[in-house]
Amino acid sequence: MAEDGRDLQASNWEPTIRARLVAGDEDALGEACDQFASFVYGIAFRVIGDARAAEDVAQDVFMKLWEQPTGFEPRRGSLRTWLGTLAHRRAVDCVRREEAKRRTAVRDATRSAVAPDVEEMAMALVTSERVRSALDALPEEQRVAIQLAYFGGRTYREVAQVLGIPEGTAKSRLRLGLRRIAVALERTEQWA
Template identity: 50%
Template structure:
């Protein structure tokens, strides 16, 4: 690896921090804290956690300034690397906590009862019949929105109607479906 020379002010600030100069740490913080915070926020998506990580990064630099080697790169890159690693570690730890909170329940499955399966299949069949009984314009709109995952705007574009019309058709279709299924006690 070819050594990268850090800018002179990085070297000078580093030397001052190594010497215990708190104002040098303040200068580094003023110059780089928004970068560190933004990076941590982008990874964690949590302002409070990003603030904590920002504080931790500068604390690491203050407590162990000799861990930074100006011959290997800029202070900016070194602090950003620490921030990124801490943020990723936090996200991974949160995910582990979330999964472990589910515990054995994650892998346990309730026994599937034949009765429940038959009832669900019967309800699904009744819903399909109710949808097919809708007039074409309403049926197409509700199928695109609910079975096709389209937005009101996309439904309108595909059907060649204004977005408001698509929205009205979907609402009317849902109202008719609800009425028809309520009559069948679904």
């Protein structure tokens, strides 16, 4: 156990945070922000490329956690996955709404890797590193397709168009590539 009484393992901490959020405990939301704000904001910023809009998305995501903590179901995945899925979806919605906005300009400008929770983020850094390696290890055509879809906020149809490939090929590149990353990740979790 950590000094503040929180279990180091996310699997124990997360249901506790969920229960506290259900009970309307504001401090629990503060802790969730401390833990995951960099992650949520990072996704939103990477996809949208605009600091203000990314902040709005991040705020929206944490408000959703506050309003509907039971939307996160531990048996279906981690809180990280739930928040990340939500952040990405909102960010993509934002990009698609403001179609064709500059997506590149601001990127990388204010990047720094700061993380509030040492243990969780140490684990996160190790895992991110593995995910990055897994991404790098993908056949280039799968990697490019995934980057266009996930970070570029493109649909598989747009991915097909950009790459000049049939839509069916785009779909299977996305699925196969993501599966490989999932497998790499499962191995990491087993080791952890």
